[in-house]
Amino acid sequence: xxxxxxxxxxxxxxxxxxxxxxxxxxxxxxxxxxxxxxxxxxxxxxxxxxxxxxxxxxxxxxxxxxxxxxxxxxxxxxxxxxxxxxxxxxxxxxxxxxxxxxxxxxxxxxxxxxxxxxxxxxxxxxxxxxxxxxxxxxxxxxxxxxxxxxxxxxxxxxxxxxxxxxxxxxxxxxxxxxxxxxxxxxxxxxxxxxxxxxxxxxxxxxxxxxxxxxxxxxxxxxxxxxxxxxxxxxxxxxxxxxxxxxxxxxxxxxxxxxxxxxxxxxxxxxxxxxxxxxxxxxxxxxxxxxxxxxxxxxxxxxxxxxxxxxxxxxxxxxxxxxxxxxxxxxxxxxxxxxxxxxxxxxxxxxxxxxxxxxxxxxxxxxxxxxxxx
Numbered sequence: 001x002x003x004x005x006x007x008x009x010x011x012x013x014x015x016x017x018x019x020x021x022x023x024x025x026x027x028x029x030x031x032x033x034x035x036x037x038x039x040x041x042x043x044x045x046x047x048x049x050x051x052x053x054x055x056x057x058x059x060x061x062x063x064x065x066x067x068x069x070x071x072x073x074x075x076x077x078x079x080x081x082x083x084x085x086x087x088x089x090x091x092x093x094x095x096x097x098x099x100x101x102x103x104x105x106x107x108x109x110x111x112x113x114x115x116x117x118x119x120x121x122x123x124x125x126x127x128x129x130x131x132x133x134x135x136x137x138x139x140x141x142x143x144x145x146x147x148x149x150x151x152x153x154x155x156x157x158x159x160x161x162x163x164x165x166x167x168x169x170x171x172x173x174x175x176x177x178x179x180x181x182x183x184x185x186x187x188x189x190x191x192x193x194x195x196x197x198x199x200x201x202x203x204x205x206x207x208x209x210x211x212x213x214x215x216x217x218x219x220x221x222x223x224x225x226x227x228x229x230x231x232x233x234x235x236x237x238x239x240x241x242x243x244x245x246x247x248x249x250x251x252x253x254x255x256x257x258x259x260x261x262x263x264x265x266x267x268x269x270x271x272x273x274x275x276x277x278x279x280x281x282x283x284x285x286x287x288x289x290x291x292x293x294x295x296x297x298x299x300x301x302x303x304x305x306x307x308x309x310x311x312x313x314x315x316x317x318x319x320x321x322x323x324x325x326x327x328x329x330x331x332x333x334x335x336x337x338x339x340x341x342x343x344x345x346x347x348x349x350x351x352x353x354x355x356x357x358x359x360x361x362x363x364x365x366x367x368x369x370x371x372x373x
Contacts, residue, residue: 024220036272036303044305048342051309053102054095062108092125101348105136109144126164133166133349139197140172143189154200170209177222202239215248215262227277234280242283245270268302275303297340
């Protein structure tokens with residue numbers, strides 16, 4: 001059967017659910033890598049994209065208790081926090097001064113904070129630093145905003161877009177299949193609600209990312225089902241930019257008590273299968289914070305063409321045991337891409353190439369702004 005699948009891949013034909021299961025269960029990693037790399041280079045040549053970005057998690061207080069989450073805190077927990085307006089603007093100022101083009105904003109669902117608090121975060125940052133692209137709030141957060149306000153999510157999306165929202169991150173997707181979702185994140189937005197939010201955002205002309213959390217209690221059929229649901233929506237809207245397979249981190253959460261961390265081999269398998277199944281997704285990202293730097297490098301030959309960015313202030317995955325660095329410099333990112341045999345290209349959030357007047361090797365962590373042409 002692998003010969004038939006390989007013929008489809010080289011002919012640019014779409015793979016089926018059964019093809020995906022065969023790749024999951026019966027195909028060796030070397031063959032997966034060869035096929036995925038063929039598609040990757042056909043779509044994106046030898047380029048690996050990166051961006052200069054920072055993360056902002058305004059609060060970790062969350063009404064939900066997802067089994068896999070190590071980030072959340074109860075309202076009265078000593079580790080719970082809510083950032084002030086001044087702290088949020090300082091973080092945005094730091095990002096701007098360090099040459100970031102993107103601020104990635106997600107957090108907890110604080111049951112004592114109104115929708116307007118979340119909206120004002122976007123408005124205030126955009127008013128002060130309009131050059132920053134604000135990629136904010138997962139579909140789960142949008143579903144929560146709908147519950148808070150009793151207003152339709154599409155209306156809320158349009159509202160935040162009007163005050164500076166640039167795009168949506170892909171978080172909160174986890175695994176769409178109800179058999180899994182009901183066990184790991186019951187009560188929060190389900191798979192259909194996640195897809196609906198992204199559909200509505202695409203209908204408003206916006207772009208978004210998509211993710212999948214793997215390596216916990218899900219099975220191969222759940223992963224393939226997840227990807228095909230994303231592929232179907234992409235056929236209809238064309239609004240997804242990149243897919244990010246997220247490796248489950250088992251530390252400091254209920255779900256991980258008896259589960260090992262996904263192996264490097266599994267990480268590469270999921271990267272390759274994603275590239276083969278999601279034929280209508282322009283990009284596949286190897287998020288180095290989740291995968292480790294070395295696996296993210298190797299993934300550039302297993303279907304990935306993006307490695308994310310400088311990041312800075314990432315807290316969600318580090319709370320779950322990630323031992324990757326908190327940040328990387330532009331010079332470090334470019335070097336690891338070149339070591340992987342690829343050509344580094346800086347992008348903005350919407351995958352436009354960024355050209356800077358400062359030398360690529362200049363380290364933004366020295367406090368010198370990377371000037372845009």
